[in-house]
Amino acid sequence: MRRLLLGIGLLLLCLTTGCEYKDIDRRIFVVAIGIDPGEKAGNFKVSLKLAIPQGDVTKIDEKMQILTEESSSISEALRRMKSKVEKELDYVHCKSLIVGEKLAAEDIRHVLDWAVRRRDIQLILNFAVGRPEALQVIEVKPPSERIPSNSLIMAMSGQGTESPFIASVYAYQLMRDIYENGKNPILPVIEAQGKEQFLINKIALLDKQKIRLVLSANETRLFNLLTRSNLRTNFPATVDDGKYQYYTESSSSSYRIITTKEGEPAIRYKIKIKGILEESSTQEIVTHSLLRQISDAGAEALNQEVGALLYKVRDSGLDPFGWGIHYGARHWNNSTEMRDWERLYPRLKFQVEADVGVKYSGMIR
Amino acid sequence: MPAQQIVEEVSVQWIKEQLDHFADLEERMLTAPSGKAGLLYIKSITDPQIINRSIIAPFYEIDNTQVYSDYLSSYPGSEEGKTGQHALELMLGGYACVHIEGKLCFFDALKAETRSVSENMTESVTQGPSDALTENLAVNLNLIRRRYQSTELKMESMLIGNISRTKVAILYDDSRVNHQVLDELRERLGTLRIDILQASGELEKYIRSDKLRIFPKTIVTERPDRVVFNLAEGKIAVMLDTTGYAILLPVIFNDFFVAMDDKIQLPFVGRFLKLLRITGVAMTLWLPALYVAFTSYNPEIVRVQIALLIAGSRATVPYPSFVEVLIMLVMMEFLTEASLRLPRAIGPTATTVGGLILGQAATAAGLVGNIMIILVSVVAISNFMIPLNMMSFSIRVLKYLFIIAAAALGLVGVVVCLVGFTMYLCSQRSFGQPYFKMFFLDSLGNSGKQKGGGR
Numbered sequence: 158m159r160r161l162l163l164g165i166g167l168l169l170l171c172l173t174t175g176c177e178y179k180d181i182d183r184r185i186f187v188v189a190i191g192i193d194p195g196e197k198a199g200n201f202k203v204s205l206k207l208a209i210p211q212g213d214v215t216k217i218d219e220k221m222q223i224l225t226e227e228s229s230s231i232s233e234a235l236r237r238m239k240s241k242v243e244k245e246l247d248y249v250h251c252k253s254l255i256v257g258e259k260l261a262a263e264d265i266r267h268v269l270d271w272a273v274r275r276r277d278i279q280l281i282l283n284f285a286v287g288r289p290e291a292l293q294v295i296e297v298k299p300p301s302e303r304i305p306s307n308s309l310i311m312a313m314s315g316q317g318t319e320s321p322f323i324a325s326v327y328a329y330q331l332m333r334d335i336y337e338n339g340k341n342p343i344l345p346v347i348e349a350q351g352k353e354q355f356l357i358n359k360i361a362l363l364d365k366q367k368i369r370l371v372l373s374a375n376e377t378r379l380f381n382l383l384t385r386s387n388l389r390t391n392f393p394a395t396v397d398d399g400k401y402q403y404y405t406e407s408s409s410s411s412y413r414i415i416t417t418k419e420g421e422p423a424i425r426y427k428i429k430i431k432g433i434l435e436e437s438s439t440q441e442i443v444t445h446s447l448l449r450q451i452s453d454a455g456a457e458a459l460n461q462e463v464g465a466l467l468y469k470v471r472d473s474g475l476d477p478f479g480w481g482i483h484y485g486a487r488h489w490n491n492s493t494e495m496r497d498w499e500r501l502y503p504r505l506k507f508q509v510e511a512d513v514g515v516k517y518s519g520m521i522r
Numbered sequence: 523m524p525a526q527q528i529v530e531e532v533s534v535q536w537i538k539e540q541l542d543h544f545a546d547l548e549e550r551m552l553t554a555p556s557g558k559a560g561l562l563y564i565k566s567i568t569d570p571q572i573i574n575r576s577i578i579a580p581f582y583e584i585d586n587t588q589v590y591s592d593y594l595s596s597y598p599g600s601e602e603g604k605t606g607q608h609a610l611e612l613m614l615g616g617y618a619c620v621h622i623e624g625k626l627c628f629f630d631a632l633k634a635e636t637r638s639v640s641e642n643m644t645e646s647v648t649q650g651p652s653d654a655l656t657e658n659l660a661v662n663l664n665l666i667r668r669r670y671q672s673t674e675l676k677m678e679s680m681l682i683g684n685i686s687r688t689k690v691a692i693l694y695d696d697s698r699v700n701h702q703v704l705d706e707l708r709e710r711l712g713t714l715r716i717d718i719l720q721a722s723g724e725l726e727k728y729i730r731s732d733k734l735r736i737f738p739k740t741i742v743t744e745r746p747d748r749v750v751f752n753l754a755e756g757k758i759a760v761m762l763d764t765t766g767y768a769i770l771l772p773v774i775f776n777d778f779f780v781a782m783d784d785k786i787q788l789p790f791v792g793r794f795l796k797l798l799r800i801t802g803v804a805m806t807l808w809l810p811a812l813y814v815a816f817t818s819y820n821p822e823i824v825r826v827q828i829a830l831l832i833a834g835s836r837a838t839v840p841y842p843s844f845v846e847v848l849i850m851l852v853m854m855e856f857l858t859e860a861s862l863r864l865p866r867a868i869g870p871t872a873t874t875v876g877g878l879i880l881g882q883a884a885t886a887a888g889l890v891g892n893i894m895i896i897l898v899s900v901v902a903i904s905n906f907m908i909p910l911n912m913m914s915f916s917i918r919v920l921k922y923l924f925i926i927a928a929a930a931l932g933l934v935g936v937v938v939c940l941v942g943f944t945m946y947l948c949s950q951r952s953f954g955q956p957y958f959k960m961f962f963l964d965s966l967g968n969s970g971k972q973k974g975g976g977r
Contacts, residue, residue, distance in 0.1 A: 173930075177819055178842070180818050180836065181818065184821065186821075210837060247821065250821070277822075307827070
């Protein structure tokens with residue numbers, strides 16, 4: 158009898174669960190967080206985008222819920238929001254954190270610190286600046302989207318679109334860039350255009366704390382060309398009257414910090430692009446020599462544009478490319494190297510050597 | 523001759539007394555001008571043709587009883603009952619007793635009712651031989667000797683079971699076998715005291731060393747080519763009369779995942795199939811546990827899209843995820859077990875009712891999630907990829923352990939369970955040989971011709 162009871166007891170014990178047990182249908186996933194400055198100075202207005210799962214997969218229809226709460230701290234706002242939903246808020250699938258432009262113009266370090274400190278928010282969280290407000294960006298619901306916030310995740314992580322205008326920044330990268338000497342962080346800017354569309358084609362350059370400069374779309378593309386390899390984009394080239402566009406099949410860039418003959422510090426950028434002719438305004442037959450002309454013209458145009466961008470960045474006093482850390486890593490005097498660099502920085506000159514090779518006319522004729 | 527002295531103690535009369543109330547006992551007197559002979563046999567287990575042709579007909583053809591007596595005693599398979607006990611054993615073993623001139627001679631006339639060599643049922647392969655071992659030891663030996671024509675193939679024979687008197691044959695390749703293992707087996711078989719022995723699995727149960735275990739330590743197979751393959755690897759085969767299966771030992775864990783067509787297939791195909799099998803084991807073992815861990819503890823591991831899908835499919839499910847898993851898995855076990863035992867004609871009904879109605883209706887009613895159904899079918903299918911039944915059953919049971927671990931501790935529980943599982947496997951021995959020996963270590967050492975097995 159005692160044995161039987163023991164057996165039944167053990168069997169029932171098998172039906173109990175561990176401590177942290179919470180079924181997936183008792184959790185509600187936060188897929189995006191937006192943080193804006195509150196109406197009262199020093200307050201945060203925290204908005205959460207919640208994904209509501211669909212029971213029937215066949216007639217899926219995106220359902221989401223947005224919660225907003227204002228409080229003096231982010232944690233407090235989140236705790237209060239717990240009372241607004243019936244399920245446990247789960248941040249493990251939160252992939253994007255949008256900081257409102259107004260807040261980013263003041264200080265993003267508080268928000269970043271919170272995001273990195275919380276252990277259930279992953280470090281591969283995408284950071285971005287929302288324009289005009291983070292809430293508006295979160296509320297965007299593109300018609301192509303089937304899972305809440307999926308389009309934002311796809312666009313920003315580069316899993317979906319390979320747009321040359323998008324730079325993705327993860328929380329851990331931002332953290333490093335802020336606390337690393339000789340590098341300044343960047344953030345992509347997401348603009349909400351109505352309720353159904355967003356636009357990500359700008360990069361905000363920050364000093365260690367707030368936005369200092371926002372690059373235009375074209376500059377953003379050049380910035381990405383310099384920081385990423387194999388950027389898929391197109392660049393213009395003009396030969397005589399003909400306007401051409403070539404597609405970059407592969408691209409790479411590298412730089413060296415050198416001292417010129419005059420003793421001035423300079424950075425020499427080398428950009429290598431292999432391309433395919435994509436568009437031509439003339440009816441001319443594309444010959445090998447024309448391709449070479451296009452390549453040369455394209456390289457020349459690129460030299461000027463990249464040069465202009467680099468000088469603009471230098472004049473802003475920011476270092477989003479990490480030249481400083483590059484310099485520090487190659488100069489073996491730990492106590493003075495960063496001070497040296499700060500002295501050198503305003504006098505930097507840039508030499509851009511673009512090597513464009515348009516190899517193929519795009520068609521056989 | 524010693525036979526004459528025995529006659530005093532073992533007489534026809536005495537045997538008849540012992541076999542009292544044997545309705546199928548047959549006694550005949552043969553009378554010819556040359557002399558008389560008595561014939562005593564148990565009708566049901568003797569072959570009337572043998573009796574006719576080899577005993578009765580010669581008696582009338584040979585005029586001289588002395589010559590006839592010599593003929594009987596020199597005939598292959600005939601014996602002289604030395605003691606009363608031996609005589610009775612012979613009688614029960616299908617021998618006919620011929621009583622001639624005060625001398626007893628036992629003549630082998632056993633009629634073994636067996637089916638002929640048929641196709642194997644449990645371990646079928648696509649190409650390659652498909653004959654299976656039968657219930658007749660002589661036929662089985664024929665199947666094996668024909669495939670293994672070597673003087674090194676030794677066979678030892680013994681009787682086990684006080685009542686069943688089952689003939690047991692131990693086969694091994696003398697040049698390759700590990701003699702330590704052989705001695706251990708002999709000792710264990712020698713000390714066995716049981717009444718009835720009918721199945722190979724039963725014998726396997728008796729000669730095991732540890733009482734509580736999950737994994738089979740011997741292979742039970744019905745394929746003669748597997749027996750031969752393993753004999754060549756230095757293993758020992760134990761075969762029983764009256765059962766169509768052979769036991770192979772000692773085995774390592776990896777042996778259970780070798781199908782006989784691996785050898786037949788092209789090298790890459792064979793490897794791929796083996797990989798498939800191991801993946802199948804991993805799936806059936808861990809998939810339900812991982813489902814529990816992912817849905818209830820660590821949803822961050824799967825992608826957000828999948829997490830939402832699972833959450834959506836579970837929206838109507840009223841109980842925790844591991845209860846859902848357990849219910850569905852138990853349901854699946856019912857189905858497999860039922861379709862195994864059902865008569866052929868009703869079999870398809872079970873599959874239809876179970877697969878279609880149960881699965882479809884359970885999701886439609888919202889009792890289990892859609893994803894759960896997929897998972898259960900994957901588990902069920904992949905479980906049958908293991909070529910040997912014994913291991914397949916072990917794995918089937920083991921997955922519940924993982925589910926309970928996952929329900930208690932989540933992903934950590936699964937990992938802890940996996941580590942424990944590996945440690946347990948490493949600690950196991952099959953007849954003194956390491957059980958979880960890595961197969962590729964063997965093939966690294968020598969050229970792989972004589973891998974596995976004892977050496």
